[in-house]
Amino acid sequence: MTDYPTGLGTSDRDTISLLGHDLAGDLLGTVTFGELAFWMATQQRPAPGQLRVFEAVLVSLADHGFTPTAIAARLTYYSAPDSLQGAIAAGLLGGGSRFLGVTEDTGLFLHTALADLGDTSSFTDEQWDAAALTLLAQTKQAGRRVPGLGHPVHKLRDPRTDVIIRIADEQGLRGAHLRLFEAIGRTNGQVLGKDLPLNGAGVAGAALADLGLPIELLRGFALLARTAGLIGHLAEERINPIAPAIYAEVDRNAVYVPATPTN
Secondary structure (H helix, E strand, O other): OOOOOOOOEEEOOOOEEEOOEEHHHHHOOOOOHHHHHHHHHHOOOOOHHHHHHHHHHHHHHOOOOOOHHHHHHHHHHHHOOOOHHHHHHHHHHOOEOOOEOHHHHHHHHHHHHHHOOOOOOOOOHHHHHHHHHHHHHHHHHOOOOOOOEOOOOOOOOOHHHHHHHHHHHHOOOOOHHHHHHHHHHHHHHHHHOOOOOEOHHHHHHHHHHHOOOOHHHHHHHHHHHHHHHHHHHHHHHHHOOOHHHHHHHHHHOOOOOOOOOOO
């Protein structure tokens, strides 16, 4: 008989085991969902400070109004009200480089840059700023975009940014990813020609990376948070629907324009 090893969950006729604990006897009513999500992803139970930062990030990413992901979920639910899972999936599938995916993109961008900086444990703000300026110049020269900079709504300051940084600092978890990202926020105008604010999704990615969470999973945590928001949108859509109006507005105002040949 072949064994299929797992460090997550198993079950038999009478019990369910999760992370080496009895689910019913040890975990139900004693751990929060955020704690469990962190624990399952890392196989390590979070310390109280880690949990506070992690759950603050989840709350910050849960909803941002009528984003394309929320609209996609609502329209899908309008089209297929018998498929709640399809509506949630439609919203999650829109998590990419402009919405939600920025969390992972920023974490990876910072993580890659830090690998080239060596020991940064004694860096001053001036050294962080110098490193940020070099990184910004290299990124611009390569014709690439700095993830986590700018926001379509919050043109001057994303209200989530300072709060996440403060919470991380209070817990002693304001690490190299956040510090480099903060320096990018202070210096980007010198390279890009205009000051762009750090956005909340980017700061979330930096904070999660400082917690030691796998960089390749950071988008998953953003999607985990947004799932709650999408459920909220669908609950509201049932009572006060807007999808029919969106559909009618676009459909009734569609104008035929002959296609332009591409060659």
